Amino acid sequence: MxxxxxxxxxxxxxxxxxxxxxxxxxxxxxxxxxxxxxxxxxxxxxxxxxxxxxxxxxxxxxxxxxxxxxxxxxxxxxxxxxxxxxxxxxxxxxxxxxxxxxxxxxxxxxxxxxxxxxxxxxxALGMPGMTAYFGILEVAKIKENDVVLMSGAAGAVGSVAGQIAKIKNCKVIGIAGSEDKCKYVVDTLGFDACINYKEENIYAALKKLAPEGIDVYFDNVGGEILDAALSRLKMHARVVICGAISQYNSKEIQGPKNYLSLLVNRATMQGMVVFDYVARYKEAGLQMGTWMHQGKLISxxxxxxxxxxxxxxxxxxxxxxxxxxxxxxxx
Amino acid sequence: MxxxxxxxxxxxxxxxxxxxxxxxxxxxxxxxxxxxxxxxxxxxxxxxxxxxxxxxxxxxxxxxxxxxxxxxxxxxxxxxxxxxxxxxxxxxxxxxxxxxxxxxxxxxxxxxxxxxxxxxxxxALGMPGMTAYFGILEVAKIKENDVVLMSGAAGAVGSVAGQIAKIKNCKVIGIAGSEDKCKYVVDTLGFDACINYKEENIYAALKKLAPEGIDVYFDNVGGEILDAALSRLKMHARVVICGAISQYNSKEIQGPKNYLSLLVNRATMQGMVVFDYVARYKEAGLQMGTWMHQGKLISxxxxxxxxxxxxxxxxxxxxxxxxxxxxxxxx
Missing domain, CATH: 3.90.180.10 (Medium-chain alcohol dehydrogenases, catalytic domain)
Known part of the structure; x- marks a missing residue:
């Protein structure tokens, strides 16, 4: 049966x-x-x-x-x-x-x-990994020394995207929902820092951890965290809209009230769907497999x-x- | 004195x-x-x-x-x-x-x-004109046959940006706040259509005027009109955040609750400030002056x-x- x-x-x-x-x-x-x-x-x-x-x-x-x-x-x-x-x-x-x-x-x-x-x-070698790979490299277009903020940092996409940003020599700050997850994100995955959004004030934590602002925000969650990230953009920052898990069960989506930070900072907010990159999955899989074997990428x-x-x-x-x-x- | x-x-x-x-x-x-x-x-x-x-x-x-x-x-x-x-x-x-x-x-x-x-x-040869010129050409990156939606279509920026889009052979739909303005936008400025947002349902009007969706939304107003525009994006659409006049006197900004349309449509929302283009004002002024003398650009x-x-x-x-x-x- x-x-x-x-x-x-x-x-x-x-x-x-x-x-x-x-x-x-x-x-x-x-x-x-x-x-x-x-x-x-x-x-x-x-x-x-x-x-x-x-x-x-x-x-x-x-x-x-x-x-x-x-x-x-x-x-x-x-x-x-x-x-x-x-x-x-x-x-x-x-x-x-x-x-x-x-x-x-x-x-x-x-x-x-x-x-x-x-x-x-x-x-990591499937859809979430591909999303992370193309989102952080092709949409966010990270460069060395970028300050990257990653929500859902302990999740399937965020954990991989953040590690790729570390491989590319960015400063990476994660956001996750428990002390345990934050410890994992920093100690095991090697992010520079992690904010526990259930305990900490994200605005204050971001001000402390990224006093210079952020170059890239990779959004998996939407809601208040998206607004906090928008409030800390640097000039020409890039915001990747990959997901919005905080909103998927809402009857009405919470729009980012800080969206005018895009204007002030000449910043870009761009959506992505991983299916657009299907022709390049093999290339990404080979690269990610290599990083895994080298111990640079943990999933x-x-x-x-x-x-x-x-x-x-x-x-x-x-x-x-x-x-x-x-x-x-x-x- | x-x-x-x-x-x-x-x-x-x-x-x-x-x-x-x-x-x-x-x-x-x-x-x-x-x-x-x-x-x-x-x-x-x-x-x-x-x-x-x-x-x-x-x-x-x-x-x-x-x-x-x-x-x-x-x-x-x-x-x-x-x-x-x-x-x-x-x-x-x-x-x-x-x-x-x-x-x-x-x-x-x-x-x-x-x-x-x-x-x-x-x-048109000053700050609003420069905003229109660089916003529609450099940020929106309009191409021939794009469907362009322009809020504040009778305003200083929108009227010029929309006409430039017409010069570049786009289909241009304006949004303005009175019948008189809409008549001016279509009959004098040459837009293809204009929605009077104070009388018409913008969602329904857009569905009728742009059944195929829009490639570019040039936003001067924010609020409900931004949300309506987001609901009609085509794949790879570009949204230019130039201003948000409906929100400037609000105590709390209304965030675009349809922002996940950026994800679904792999679209981009980008902010701009005209001061970034000051080194190119002369080039823009010459081009716009020429269009004015040719009767192609009315201000x-x-x-x-x-x-x-x-x-x-x-x-x-x-x-x-x-x-x-x-x-x-x-x-």
């Missing part, structure tokens, strides 16, 4: 348990040219909250009664006819929150698990077991009860 | 009459190397409201008891020793809201009033008389009771 999570209704605000349903059905029957994939790990990402809304966005919303969209990594266990992948291949792509799926292989990529464990390919996955725990695990994205990349083992 | 407007206190919200005082004092006595200038026209600009606030900005606030800062054009009527300008020269610069001032000429420029009337040099100044009417005239910026460049004749 195949256990899968399907979308039952569109949530308003914080999704309740009835938003999804766990169902069990027969494993898919293969058509010619298709492979059957047994999913090992499902990637849980803040962006998934946006895919529940029935509004124009960078990707179509998940349809009601469809399997919940998610990035996955799994093993090809069967194949029929001439197929792109063969039995035993490990492939990553959009498998959704389910244990098995069939595909002709379009949009899926084979990975080499002798180079890195499976979970890395949906973490951590926080893995929870059981497809029946999807709801509680997904919520950890919003409660902050996780560190690094959030992963669900659906076996 | 020299009549002058001095700043008496820092307003909170809409400035009341006691914000300034009209005083009369002796004309300045010249030091060696200085000229005495009799000001003809004072430029009244939305940015002046910002200069009243005691906060970090792109320029220092006007000090209490100092003459109110303003761009001016006037005639040199006396000179002492070796001076940059000579009697009879007409010069433009930061003379402030007063009838006479002395200067060594630093930051002032001589203009040729046989080419254009005085008021043009504080309008209008709305001139009011009497320094004693400074307060009421300045308020027209915020009530919208003016068209084109607002000018005070201080004689």
């Amino acid at each position: 195949n256990k899968k999570i399907i979308l039952k209704k569109r949530p308003v605000g914080f999704p309740d348990k009835d938003t999804w349903e766990l169902i069990s059905e027969n494993k898919p029957t293969l058509k010619d040219g298709e492979v059957l994939v047994k999913t090992h790990y499902v990637s849980l990402d803040p962006a998934m909250r946006g895919w529940l809304n029935d509004s124009k966005s960078y990707i179509a919303p998940v349809a009601i009664n469809d399997v919940m969209r998610a990035g996955t990594i799994g093993e090809v266990i069967d194949a029929k006819g001439a197929t792109k992948f063969k039995k035993g291949d490990v492939i990553t792509g959009w498998g959704g929150v389910q244990q098995y799926f069939s595909t002709n292989g379009e949009g899926h990529f084979k990975v080499d698990i002798s180079l890195a464990p499976m979970t890395k390919y949906i973490g 951590e996955e926080d893995v929870y077991d059981g497809i029946e725990n999807f709801y509680d695990t997904f919520n950890r994205l919003f409660t902050g009860q996780k560190r690094g990349k959030l992963v669900l083992n659906v076996l | 020299n009549k002058k407007i001095i700043l008496k206190k820092r307003p909170v919200g809409f400035p009341d009459k006691d914000t300034w005082e009209l005083i009369s004092e002796n004309k300045p006595t010249l030091k060696d190397g200085e000229v005495l200038v009799k000001t003809h026209y004072v430029s009244l600009d939305p940015a002046m409201r910002g200069w009243l606030n005691d906060s970090k900005s792109y320029i220092a606030p006007v000090a209490i008891n100092d003459v109110m800062r303003a761009g001016t054009i006037g005639e040199v009527i006396d000179a002492k020793g070796a001076t940059k300008f000579k009697k009879g020269d007409v010069i433009t610069g930061w003379g402030g809201v007063q009838q006479y001032f002395s200067t060594n000429g630093e930051g002032h420029f001589k203009v040729d009033i046989s080419l254009a009337p005085m008021t043009k040099y504080i309008g 209008e100044e709305d001139v009011y008389d009497g320094i004693e009417n400074f307060y009421d005239t300045f308020n027209r910026l915020f009530t919208g009771q003016k068209r084109g460049k607002l000018v005070l004749n201080v004689l």
Whole structure:
């Protein structure tokens, strides 16, 4: 049988348990040219909250009664006819929150698990890592000695983007939601400093840690933290709008009231979606893999077991009860 | 005697009459190397409201008891020793809201009033015109066939920026605050359409006028209009933050709650201050003068008389009771 999570209704605000349903059905029957994939790990990402809304966005919303969209990594266990992948291949792509799926292989990529464990390919070597890489290098266009402020610093994207900024000789200040996370960000990831936004006044902390202001703010969270960052921009600063996790469950988005700092400081605020860089994922993966092997880039996955725990695990994205990349083992 | 407007206190919200005082004092006595200038026209600009606030900005606030800062054009009527300008020269610069001032000429420029009337040099050939020119060409980076949305379309900056976009073969939609202004924007300035935001629903009007979305939004106003524009961005759209007149008298700035449209559309929001382009004013002035002589660029100044009417005239910026460049004749 195949256990899968399907979308039952569109949530308003914080999704309740009835938003999804766990169902069990027969494993898919293969058509010619298709492979059957047994999913090992499902990637849980803040962006998934946006895919529940029935509004124009960078990707179509998940349809009601469809399997919940998610990035996955799994093993090809069967194949029929001439197929792109063969039995035993490990492939990553959009498998959704389910244990098995069939595909002709379009949009899926084979990975080499002798180079890195499976979970890395949906973490630092997957979508969050690609987001970090292209966001900090191509959108923020960091330069040596830039002062970089990183929200969600212990998260899947922020932890990688901040370390890349360190590799490029920037001064990097993180923002995270607990003392433990801040300690991890500084002691393990090597950021120069970290602000615990739940305990500290961000405005005061930023004034102390970046008295000269910031060149780059990489925003994963939105809300008050975005406003605090805007208040400390240097001339010609760049703000990357990568995400806004503090706002995804709000009925009304909080607009940045300090946006006129862009005018005063001739600064730029630019949005990004990682899918635009798909043609360059390989280049980025090679570079990041190299940094990992050199010990310059550390990534951590926080893995929870059981497809029946999807709801509680997904919520950890919003409660902050996780560190690094959030992963669900659906076996 | 020299009549002058001095700043008496820092307003909170809409400035009341006691914000300034009209005083009369002796004309300045010249030091060696200085000229005495009799000001003809004072430029009244939305940015002046910002200069009243005691906060970090792109320029220092006007000090209490100092003459109110303003761009001016006037005639040199006396000179002492070796001076940059000579009697009879007409010069433009930061003379402030007063009838006479002395200067060594630093930051002032001589203009040729046989080419254009005085008021043009504080309008389309002055700061507002330069703002329009560099904002639309260098910051928005307009290209042929771009759909350009222009707020404050009947104003000093918007009217010029929109016409430049027309010269560059863009589709230009204006937003203005009355039927009269909209008629002027379309019939006289040649915009493709104009939305009267006081009567029409901007969201609905934009959907109708730009069904394909907008490539460029040039923002002079902020507030609800900025949010409406953000809701209609095309992929890779550019938003120029030039001003926010709807917010200058607010105690709290309204942040753009649709800012995540920047993410969805991989769009850019960039602030500008015209002073950054001072080295290129001459190039811009030549180009704009040429367009004027060719009849491609129309500009209008709305001139009011009497320094004693400074307060009421300045308020027209915020009530919208003016068209084109607002000018005070201080004689």
